[in-house]
Amino acid sequence: MDLRAWLRRYAARRPHVLIVATRNGAAVRLAVEAELARRDWPIATTPADTDVLLVAGIPGPELATMIEAVWETVPLPRAYATVDAPDAVERKLRRASADLAAGRPSTGPAPSAATSLPEPLEDGQGDKPQQPDEDPDEQHGEHGEHDQHGEHDQHGEHDQHGGRDEMEMPGGLPMADLGDDRDGLMLDQLPVALGPVLPDWPAGLVLEVALQGDVVQQARARLVDDPLGEPFWPPGTSAALDHGDSPGALRRAVAQELDAVARFLAVAGWSAPAARARRLRDRQLAGDPLEPICASIEALVRQVRRSRTLRRMLRGLPHVPVLFALRLDALEHAAAALHEPAAGTVTPAAAPSAMRPGRSPRHERTRVDLAEVERMLVGAELAAARLLVAAADPVTEGGIAGSAGDAHAMALGGNRAARDGTSGSGREREGGEHAMDPGSESGTGHGRGHGRG
Amino acid sequence: MDDPVTVPPPTAALAWWWALLLPLVLIVVAWSAAAVDAAVEARAAGRPGGLTVPAHEVTRLLVGQRRRTLAADPVLWRAGAVVLPVAAVLAAVVIPLGTRPVADLGVGVVWFNAMEVLAWAAVWMAGWGPNSVLSLVGGYRFVAQGLAYELPHMFAIITAALGAQSLRVGDIIAAQQDLWFVVIMPVAFVVFLVSAAAMAFWGPFDAPVAGDLAGGAASELSGVDRLLFLGGRWLLLTAAAAMAVPLFLGGGAGPLLPAWAWVLVKTLLVLAVLVWARRRFPTIRMDRWSEISWMVLVPLTVAQALVVSIVVLAQGGL
Amino acid sequence: MSQFVPVLIALGVALVLVAALYALSAVTATGRPVSEVAPFAGGLPPTHHAFSRFHVRxxxxxxxxxxxxxxxxxxxxxxxxxxxxxxxxxxxxxxxxxxxxxxxxxxxxxxxxxxx
The missing domain is CATH 1.10.287 (Helix Hairpins)
Incomplete structure (x- = not known):
């Protein structure tokens, strides 16, 4: 008993934290990541490896349901924390660690109004073992809810495919069913909902995909219904960069690009420069002196551009090389604009793609919208799909605010809307349109020439 | 590790009770490597410490609750986690800890290879077991990875065996008394290091457990199961690094220090290279690497084997 | 065949160590093992079994x-x-x-x- 308490205290000094970022929680997420890096607490990638489940921001009812489901799967000992303001991060983390050390039961997320669970969740009993036989009940509780809106739909869907649903499957789940493959084969097609709690994933994004093996056959992207706060990132197409707005906004713009690049590098499995980009981002937001940061950003961009391995891994992936080159360019521009505020449109020598007259950073700092991402994902492997989402970096916070008033972006959006008119599917288009930059690599591109002024 | 005062014949094995100590030796070396790795990472991030990270990790996994997913395949799943460390220990029995190995097998090289290949099954089983999509994709990624790394790996090992014309690890060391094999077969050495990393799904070859799959094959493991899987991965990496020493780096040969110390130093150096490579390169996916592996590494290693066999013939003729 | 005796001993020791680790964790782990946990794919519960005929390209x-x-x-x-x-x-x-x-x-x- 004593041994267990001692071990628990020792383990609680370095817990793994799973961050659930809400769509209004960018500021909190950044504060959490900075604090975790300072404390050397790893960010968990999966509930199985989680000690602290931390919700950054205010989740809407839909996300709250998902958080409950994730919390169900986090093994003991575990702690739950919600942080809705950046300045509360330190306190909450300290408390979570103390709770873990003391073995205090964590209450977990309160059942939200949207879920009509028949019984209150009773987990997080700390030391008290979670009974193996009581657990199925909990699960049934969860599944009861499921039955109401999930299973019937599936059965219906199933019948169309050829009805193997007569068989009683373990766990009450059907098996994957046959479907046409991109190569013209009939293979098992597995519907999977990816996100919103994946590591290095846009906040609140849910990607419903049909997988055959690890190839995405269909994709549908949507956002969870978090209440939207004031967007943290400067809107992608604002005039801030051109009109010499507050250095704070410029700093944020650089930090946003650093965040996107770090995320992409992390998804590409290159943790060292990803960590470096995150450190630079945190220093940027903390208001450290500009000179060394900008020099480091330049060095980082150079290192990433120079990597032949990375280039080789990205070459030929649909859209990814172009989008990532765009991200790097955008980072460089934003840093240059910050560094020499009077010369927002002066391009640094290291970015040959920006030599064209009339290009300004505001075009680079724009993002791909979800309908576009959805379309690009079809036929990609899971690894490529993750890279694509990271490189596209769709804006998921702040509703429609991203797009207003950029004629260039609007024109691009219009072009594309005409082409993929059917894929819009009535969801809110984030508006923050992207400007394809021919950049250093052109990729396969599928004939996507737009943006080449 | 007592260094024998009299040099034993190179074919003798250590006393039987060394078999009891072998897993502990392997764990200690892997633990130190993990600690140094964490310390290097902490330094890069401008933090102090890092040396206690393995202790924290092991502790939290020991305290952690085990779990089983919905409609999982527990037999394969648990077997996957258990096989990894056991295979690493079994692979290490033929590695001389100094001048003599724990088990002096006449087919030592083949044995080492056979035990390593168990990792192939282990990772796939761990990926298949939990009935989870991300985990399943991770497991299959490792199968594809095996198809790419295994052949160059086998050619590299066989080239060392060819140089000594023996499958006994002790004979391979003895054949390097004048010249380390790394000098006459540099390609095989480099390929061995690359494939060792791939086998331990380490460094740039970590796609099977990568973050883009939320941990891939390991994503549903918690508690002691996770400890066995991830610890087994470290042990496997250590065993592979240690095997590079007798195959290419002259075993315990070296001035001043006793043989066991040289084996340790060389093993740690090889481990340092592998740990460095992880920080240096982004994840290498097999849909790209297969082509390089088959069209570049396999011909290169075959050419290397040809060169070595001609050298062997020339030596035999002298 | 006697050369394989140490191998068998090493196998035995490795298995004993693994068993010991399981036994230790049975004592030190917080809570008994849970079963029927939903597999993770990002927060939404699975709608289908992941076991499927995998498209091995x-x-x-x-x-x-x-x-x-x-x-x-x-x-x-x-x-x-x-x-x-x-x-x-x-x-x-x-x-x-x-x-x-x-x-x-x-x-x-x-x-x-x-x-x-």
Whole structure:
């Protein structure tokens, strides 16, 4: 008993934290990541490896349901924390660690109004073992809810495919069913909902995909219904960069690009420069002196551009090389604009793609919208799909605010809307349109020439 | 590790009770490597410490609750986690800890290879077991990875065996008394290091457990199961690094220090290279690497084997 | 066969250590093992079993691999007799390998080694 308490205290000094970022929680997420890096607490990638489940921001009812489901799967000992303001991060983390050390039961997320669970969740009993036989009940509780809106739909869907649903499957789940493959084969097609709690994933994004093996056959992207706060990132197409707005906004713009690049590098499995980009981002937001940061950003961009391995891994992936080159360019521009505020449109020598007259950073700092991402994902492997989402970096916070008033972006959006008119599917288009930059690599591109002024 | 005062014949094995100590030796070396790795990472991030990270990790996994997913395949799943460390220990029995190995097998090289290949099954089983999509994709990624790394790996090992014309690890060391094999077969050495990393799904070859799959094959493991899987991965990496020493780096040969110390130093150096490579390169996916592996590494290693066999013939003729 | 005795001992020790670790964790773990946990894919519960016929797009590579794997069975004993048999051993083995490599080049040209 004593041994267990001692071990628990020792383990609680370095817990793994799973961050659930809400769509209004960018500021909190950044504060959490900075604090975790300072404390050397790893960010968990999966509930199985989680000690602290931390919700950054205010989740809407839909996300709250998902958080409950994730919390169900986090093994003991575990702690739950919600942080809705950046300045509360330190306190909450300290408390979570103390709770873990003391073995205090964590209450977990309160059942939200949207879920009509028949019984209150009773987990997080700390030391008290979670009974193996009581657990199925909990699960049934969860599944009861499921039955109401999930299973019937599936059965219906199933019948169309050829009805193997007569068989009683373990766990009450059907098996994957046959479907046409991109190569013209009939293979098992597995519907999977990816996100919103994946590591290095846009906040609140849910990607419903049909997988055959690890190839995405269909994709549908949507956002969870978090209440939207004031967007943290400067809107992608604002005039801030051109009109010499507050250095704070410029700093944020650089930090946003650093965040996107770090995320992409992390998804590409290159943790060292990803960590470096995150450190630079945190220093940027903390208001450290500009000179060394900008020099480091330049060095980082150079290192990433120079990597032949990375280039080789990205070459030929649909859209990814172009989008990532765009991200790097955008980072460089934003840093240059910050560094020499009077010369927002002066391009640094290291970015040959920006030599064209009339290009300004505001075009680079724009993002791909979800309908576009959805379309690009079809036929990609899971690894490529993750890279694509990271490189596209769709804006998921702040509703429609991203797009207003950029004629260039609007024109691009219009072009594309005409082409993929059917894929819009009535969801809110984030508006923050992207400007394809021919950049250093052109990729396969599928004939996507737009943006080449 | 007592260094024998009299040099034993190179074919003798250590006393039987060394078999009891072998897993502990392997764990200690892997633990130190993990600690140094964490310390290097902490330094890069401008933090102090890092040396206690393995202790924290092991502790939290020991305290952690085990779990089983919905409609999982527990037999394969648990077997996957258990096989990894056991295979690493079994692979290490033929590695001389100094001048003599724990088990002096006449087919030592083949044995080492056979035990390593168990990792192939282990990772796939761990990926298949939990009935989870991300985990399943991770497991299959490792199968594809095996198809790419295994052949160059086998050619590299066989080239060392060819140089000594023996499958006994002790004979391979003895054949390097004048010249380390790394000098006459540099390609095989480099390929061995690359494939060792791939086998331990380490460094740039970590796609099977990568973050883009939320941990891939390991994503549903918690508690002691996770400890066995991830610890087994470290042990496997250590065993592979240690095997590079007798195959290419002259075993315990070296001035001043006793043989066991040289084996340790060389093993740690090889481990340092592998740990460095992880920080240096982004994840290498097999849909790209297969082509390089088959069209570049396999011909290169075959050419290397040809060169070595001609050298062997020339030596035999002298 | 006696040379395998230490191997068996090492296997036994490894298994005992694994068992000891499980036993230790049974004491130290917080809570007994839970079962029927929903697998993780990002927060939403699964709607289907993940066990499925996986689209193995690298299947042709496995075929090429098997050919080479068989070849390895010949190559291990071959290493022992190279100088005893002399140049003919080397010529025969590398002719054989050359034929296999020609097969690899053919497979490569057919696109078997790329699957994206």
């Amino acid at each position: 690298w299947y042709p590579v496995t075929m090429v691999f098997l050919a080479f794997d068989m070849e390895m069975i010949f190559m291990y004993p071959w290493t022992l007799v190279v100088s005893r048999v002399g140049p003919s051993a080397v010529i025969e083995m590398f002719l054989f390998l050359g034929i296999l490599l020609a097969g690899v080049v053919y497979a490569w040209r057919e696109g078997a080694l790329r699957w994206t």
